[in-house]
Amino acid sequence: MSMITVEHLAVSYGHPNRPTRVVDDVSFEVGANETFGLIGESGCGKSTILGALAGRNRQWTGRITIDGEVIGAKRTQEQLARQQMVFQDPFGSLHPRHTIGRILLEPLEIHGIDDRQTRVEAVLRDVGLPVNFRYRFPHQLSGGQRQRVAIARALILKPRILLLDEPTSALDVSIQAEILNLLKDLRQRENLTFILVSHDMAVIAHLCDRVAVMQNGVFVETVTKQQILEGMVTHPYTKVLMDGSRGYTPKKLPTKTRGDVRISV
Numbered sequence: 001m002s003m004i005t006v007e008h009l010a011v012s013y014g015h016p017n018r019p020t021r022v023v024d025d026v027s028f029e030v031g032a033n034e035t036f037g038l039i040g041e042s043g044c045g046k047s048t049i050l051g052a053l054a055g056r057n058r059q060w061t062g063r064i065t066i067d068g069e070v071i072g073a074k075r076t077q078e079q080l081a082r083q084q085m086v087f088q089d090p091f092g093s094l095h096p097r098h099t100i101g102r103i104l105l106e107p108l109e110i111h112g113i114d115d116r117q118t119r120v121e122a123v124l125r126d127v128g129l130p131v132n133f134r135y136r137f138p139h140q141l142s143g144g145q146r147q148r149v150a151i152a153r154a155l156i157l158k159p160r161i162l163l164l165d166e167p168t169s170a171l172d173v174s175i176q177a178e179i180l181n182l183l184k185d186l187r188q189r190e191n192l193t194f195i196l197v198s199h200d201m202a203v204i205a206h207l208c209d210r211v212a213v214m215q216n217g218v219f220v221e222t223v224t225k226q227q228i229l230e231g232m233v234t235h236p237y238t239k240v241l242m243d244g245s246r247g248y249t250p251k252k253l254p255t256k257t258r259g260d261v262r263i264s265v
């Protein structure tokens with residue numbers, strides 16, 4: 001079953017009278033419990049697509065269907081809760097003067113959900129953090145722990161979909177695989193569907209079933225994980241991305257986790 005269907009999506013920024021279109025005629029489907037990847041050069045429109053799906057970018061045309069419902073211009077609280085974003089920089093995305101507990105309570109308050117303390121404790125356990133971390137501030141956590149908090153905040157409203165925007169690229173190389181494995185576990189346990197943006201083919205191959213390769217606001221090719229692993233890609237730009245990942249992945253990842261994440265070398 002398809003969890004997300006995007007048909008002829010175009011997204012613009014700027015004044016409605018003089019819009020700049022940055023995503024053009026993009027179509028894809030993501031099955032329930034699948035991870036769909038988006039890869040491509042900086043500025044090609046990856047975050048813009050996630051923003052449109054999350055309800056952050058409103059200037060879009062085309063058709064988006066999420067969990068069987070066609071998404072309109074205005075969304076209900078329930079529709080907004082259904083998909084949550086996780087950003088690249090866990091420090092920037094967590095309020096520095098709020099405790100972890102407060103950061104996690106906020107979405108529950110906004111959505112009027114009860115049983116808050118129990119939910120906060122449960123979600124901290126789900127992401128592998130001690131429950132007493134709720135009394136800490138973001139600066140008292142490591143980068144990896146902060147990204148676990150960002151994932152917990154995304155999960156606390158019990159979404160069906162996580163939109164992951166470079167979730168490991170700001171992290172120390174030694175903990176990138178740890179966070180990717182956590183995401184993989186959560187996807188299974190909570191039956192989640194992911195869209196994962198990354199510039200790293202190794203990260204994509206670790207988590208994604210299929211990946212769309214983007215250039216200048218359009219999809220140039222969509223390939224399966226198997227095609228990536230076997231090097232069976234056709235578009236020259238996909239080949240460039242794969243060669244780039246091959247070159248630096250083995251050096252970048254520590255020996256312990258290298259086999260886990262790398263693509264063929």
Ligand SMILES: Nc1ncnc2c1ncn2[C@@H]1O[C@H](COP(=O)(O)OP(=O)(O)OP(=O)(O)O)[C@@H](O)[C@H]1O
Nearest residue numbers: 013014022040041042043044045046047048049199
């Ligand atoms: N709020 C905005 N207002 C105007 N233009 C924007 C805005 N956000 C992004 N853009 C432009 O839209 C294009 C796509 O940006 P987007 O952030 O989606 O790229 P990206 O693929 O996520 O890049 P990166 O890999 O660097 O994160 C870029 O040209 C960018 O400058």
Ligand SMILES: [Mg+2]
Nearest residue numbers: 046047048165
């Ligand atoms: Mg981006």
